[in-house]
Amino acid sequence: MSSVDATGLAHHFEDLEQQREAATLGMWAFLVTEIMFFGGLFGAYVVYRTMYPEAWDNASNQLDVFLGAVNTTVLIGSSLTMALAVRCAAKGNNKQVAGFTFLTLLLGLVFLGVKVIEYKHKWDHHLMPGPHFELNGVVGGHEQIFFALYFAMTGMHAFHMIIGAGLMLWVIIKALRNDYTPQNHTHVEMIGLYWHFVDIVWIFLFPLLYLLGKHGHDIAGAATGGH
């Protein structure tokens, strides 16, 4: 079954460099599909925000900016520890790879924990779209569309992070087995690309979901020459 030699080179590649190049290209092809996947959600966001700008400001102001900012910082920190883990792998220091990956995993779990607190709060305050949705005494309303997209976008993002957490465990196990060498650490490098991508999605989600209603005016109305 296994046609991989002692250095981790699969038989269908000329050398490790070609193998790494192919993996990088493949990973980016996957990330392009991910960009388009989240792109659809962002597209829906722009369309509906343009249609109902006031409802969106109103709904956005229900989110906890402090928790959103904390989570942004936590996720940026996890991207740093991930980058450092890959750097240590390139130097063949497996112990530090395990350490930094464990830190990345920990920060990822903090992020998800904060998300749970936020979701619980929205649930308790009837901000879940559906028959019981209620905001400022009004049942229903276009604010529901914002919350539908809020849960869809942050939910898909959190789902990616849960997968990422599983991948971190995989990296930790491989690092503890001393699997990474300066010549071949493509595994942790590719998982790093995935983790950074998830960070980038959040970099856009934070201002678009948490901060849009903070200044009183709205771009969406202006964009169509609406109100």
Added chain:
Amino acid sequence: MSSNHPHITPLKTYFAVFATLIVGTWLTYWVAYKDFGWLNTPVAMAIAIVKAGVVVLYFMHVKWQSKLTMMFAAGGFIWLFTLFAFTLQDYWTRDWMPIYK
């Protein structure tokens, strides 16, 4: 195989990127409470694009990858732009044609 020299990014590059991302987050937060009229979202997006850019170039090592990988990475954003352009040229122009109201 001996031709394989892994790229080791200097530590201070990573910390500079981290600092840029933290300052960018703080800046995003700060400008959100200023009133720039319709420019608020474009300003927030400009900061986010710079943040995403440094992540792609430095954390994701695209700066040191092959030209082919760079094209793949850029391709993702070109297609994303296409998706937005064709969606919004419909939705953002519907008001211009009163007959469809």
